[in-house]
Amino acid sequence: MSFTTNMADTVDKILGFSGAVSSLLAYTFYRLYKSRTETASRVRNIKIWQADLDLFDHLSAVDEHCLAYAAVEGTVKEMGRTLHSLHGQEEGVMMKSQLIEHRSKKVNGFWSDTKKELRDTTQFVPFSLVKPQGGDPAFRLEVVEPGRASHLETELDITYDRFEPHKSTLIQAGLDRLLGEVTKGIQETEKMLLSGTTLLGVGRIFLERGEMKLGPPDDSSQTFILTKMRLSELVRSYESQSWTFKVMAVVSALCGGSVLAYLIWRHLRLWLERRRRRREFEEIRRTVRRDNSAEGRREGGSGVHDEDTCVVCLTNPREVILLNCGHIALCADCAEALPFPKKCPVCRSAVERFMPVFHP
Known part of the structure; x- marks a missing residue:
């Protein structure tokens, strides 16, 4: 049980870390893409001056004597x-x-x-x-x-x-x-x-x-x-870098989004499975209580032979049939407590569904 749980936790941690790294890379590449795009846009139509009297006179005439x-x-x-x-x-x-x-x-x-x-x-x-x-x-x-x-x-x-x-x-x-x-x-x-x-x-x-x-x-x-x-070469260089970083940002975002979507689907599937199992066992308990109400079979295990007790808790009677293997080995409480994916404790085969045991 603990091994399966630890494996699931490890997978979740790896997926979470991968998603975080992909998101961080996507953000970094996006910032680089935005920076290169803005620089190319600014430089494309900028005026080129010469170090001469015209530039000196222009600087002398403008506010703060500066070209930002x-x-x-x-x-x-x-x-x-x-x-x-x-x-x-x-x-x-x-x-x-x-x-x-x-x-x-x-x-x-x-x-x-x-x-x-x-x-x-x-x-x-x-x-x-x-x-x-x-x-x-x-x-x-x-x-x-x-x-x-x-x-x-x-x-x-x-x-x-x-x-x-x-x-x-x-x-x-x-x-x-x-x-x-x-x-x-x-x-x-x-x-x-x-x-x-x-x-x-x-x-x-x-x-x-x-x-x-x-x-x-x-x-x-x-x-x-x-x-x-030259100015035209400089603009082309920044546009090329911008396109490269854009592609890398999109790829990283898709990877991060895919990992996040898989994590959401994984946990949603587990939540739906647990909900279905919970309803299933509520119904099994109601059936077992009706079947045993006249006999008092779970009053401290009185009247239950050793061969009829649950193989896990060794206290309660065996109340559940595991399908498709058909083994009758567990009480309802222990059957519900089996870790996901649930496996038969006798033959280790996968359990697809449970059915209550009817005592004649």
């Missing part, structure tokens, strides 16, 4: 110090250096590749966007907090990428394979945002102490963007 969400296109120009590549002649304003150890690990009899990050550093120096093709440096647009911008880190130029295989003796290699963990080697990469790169910046453009600046929007729902893509 606007786009500007320009060429990367350092403001003072420049970052130099550690492995070449390249110069830039942002450098990302990584050192990664590649390993192969045996898990459950299968080998899988893993990575361990030994170093991951990112450096910035102040930089600005200037008008391409010889724009006036006096009207440069300083980029504020570039580390918060999306797209930028994924679009850096690779200035160095080298994989150094791990060298080990034959004995050491055999021992590593026996232990289930092999070091393949170390990969060192360097990526930079090079001076002279053309960028599209989308964010808050404002005047501060007579200097133009680009930074994250005040509205957290708006995305701060620095990218090499």
Whole structure:
């Protein structure tokens, strides 16, 4: 009885947890879908400015000397110090250096590749966007907090990428394979945002102490963007991401809804079955009471032979026929108390229905 009940509880918990996870994923994917859709909508028809006198005059004329969400296109120009590549002649304003150890690990009899990050550093120096093709440096647009911008880190130029295989003796290699963990080697990469790169910046453009600046929007729902893509490419990228997240949200919602519907159906079926059984046993008890009223067969079990007592409680007389097996082994109380799905305690076959025993 307890095993069956525990199994049912375990199934309910697993289904409930699965439904909760699916619902959480659906909500997360929906938020991502909504965010990408809104960003694509905002950016699609946005005006692209240049870092020049026209932008400066416009900022000087508008309220608060600020454009809450606007786009500007320009060429990367350092403001003072420049970052130099550690492995070449390249110069830039942002450098990302990584050192990664590649390993192969045996898990459950299968080998899988893993990575361990030994170093991951990112450096910035102040930089600005200037008008391409010889724009006036006096009207440069300083980029504020570039580390918060999306797209930028994924679009850096690779200035160095080298994989150094791990060298080990034959004995050491055999021992590593026996232990289930092999070091393949170390990969060192360097990526930079090079001076002279053309960028599209989308964010808050404002005047501060007579200097133009680009930074994250005040509205957290708006995305701060620095990218090499053109505006049309950027819109297509967000629309593609939006469609992907929409499909994932719908699939997750369907999975969560299906699990919830199954749980409701499962518990409703159990409730209806218990209700039917309860009515069935009420009728059986009324019949048994009528049959035994003259004999007093359940007065403490008096007058009941051992072979006629219930095999579970060993007190009350056997009052119920179990169908389809036909065994007469239980009293009405113990028959009703059998866990669902009900099985005969004698032959363990499924019980489809019960009938009262009529004593001549």
